[in-house]
Amino acid sequence: MSRFESIEVQRLRWFAGVAEELHFARAAKALGISRQRLSRTVIELEQELGAKLFVPGDGPTELTDEGRELLEAAREIIARTPEPRPAAESAGAERLRVGFVPGVTVTKWERIWGERFADIGLDLIPVPMKEQESALRTGAIDMCFVRLPIDRDGLSAIPLYREVPVVVVPKDHPVAAFDAVATADLADERMQDASDLDDAAMTMELVAAVSGAAIVPHSIARLHHRKDLVYRTVTDAPETEVVLAWPVARTTELVEEFVGVVRGRSERSTRTPTRSADTKPKKQPAKKPQPAKKQPPAARGRSGGAKHAGKRRGR
Structure with missing residues (x-):
């Protein structure tokens, strides 16, 4: 035998x-x-x-x-063994629930997952930033694309990318004439509180209504783009970082496979699931802002070379 x-x-x-x-x-x-x-x-x-x-x-x-x-x-x-009648796997027997906060685009990873794991459901769930950590810890989702900072205790995370900050202003605002500005150029502006990214749509409404300005991550400005507003790079404001996080205690094989998809691991190399994950994002070099094609407003005002740079202060 x-x-x-x-x-x-x-x-x-x-x-x-x-x-x-x-x-x-x-x-x-x-x-x-x-x-x-x-x-x-x-x-x-x-x-x-x-x-x-x-x-x-x-x-x-x-x-x-x-x-x-x-x-x-x-x-x-x-x-020498009779062929069994095929039995379909139970619908929904295996599913992975992945959350994402405003501004994060997940279509690329959804497409790759569908190509490699067609019979395993992938639920992509929008999650407000204020709930990103609680959703992970309570088990409402298995993983989440979150925006730092979060409490890292008990969570694994891999860094994905950093976001350049932009200032959003009305399209007829003097700042709109430039490709990039510094925070000093916005010192006299009526700045709207943009700390609550879940309420970014209202922030944009206020900017348009009172001709003010707001600094937000680039993806948020793009998500809430309006025809009456424009956004320009802010060269010296802090960047934000997006990571993929999940509870260490719930690191399943499906979680590891999704990590492989996000990290760009090839189909061939994913046949053996990963056995570890970074617990802290590695510091990545900051993206260099695009050089300004025109001089920022404050600088132009000092040099006296612009027709439109004057008289925009002191509102």
């Missing part, structure tokens, strides 16, 4: 599928299961047999000698 006879036939069918295809994503699609489940089955078989079935590494999927031995035995066992 072969030492492989005790292995469940269904697991052998799945192993044979990927062993013959030598591509986890294509095999999972052909077998009608998730690639995450197929990867887990292979890992369990390797642990059970105490041997690697596929050559480790990021190269093309390739069987080891033990893998070829198991494939030969699996074909014999499968050939």
Whole structure:
């Protein structure tokens, strides 16, 4: 009796599928299961047999000698076992809930997830910034694209990008004539409180109504763009940082797979889930602002070279 006879036939069918295809994503699609489940089955078989079935590494999927031995035995066992009637996986059996705060665009990662894990639902849930941390800690969502700062205790996070700040002003405002300004150029402006990004639409309404100004992350200005407002880069205001966060205690294989998608890991390298994640975002170099094509308002006023720069102070 072969030492492989005790292995469940269904697991052998799945192993044979990927062993013959030598591509986890294509095999999972052909077998009608998730690639995450197929990867887990292979890992369990390797642990059970105490041997690697596929050559480790990021190269093309390739069987080891033990893998070829198991494939030969699996074909014999499968050939003499009646083919079971296919049973569809329960709808919604596996789902991942990912939140995102205002200004974060998730369509790219949604598309990649759909291509790789077509049978695993991905729920993308808008989350107000004021609720981003509580949603994670209460289990309302599994992961969330959050905007720092948050309390990092008990949370894992990977850094994604930093956002350049912009000032939003009416389109006929003198600042609109420039590509970039410094905070000193806004010293005499009527600045609106833009700290509550969940209420950014009202902030924009106030800017338009009273001809004031507000400094917000670039994505927020773009999200609430209006024809009567423009936004310009602020060269010396603090940037904001967006990270992907989740509770350390709930680091599931689905969570690890989504981390791989966000990090840009290839299909081939995601067949073995990641086993660790950064607990603190790494500091990334700040983006250099685009050089201003025109001189900022304050500077032009000092040099006396602009027709339109004067008389905009002292409102």
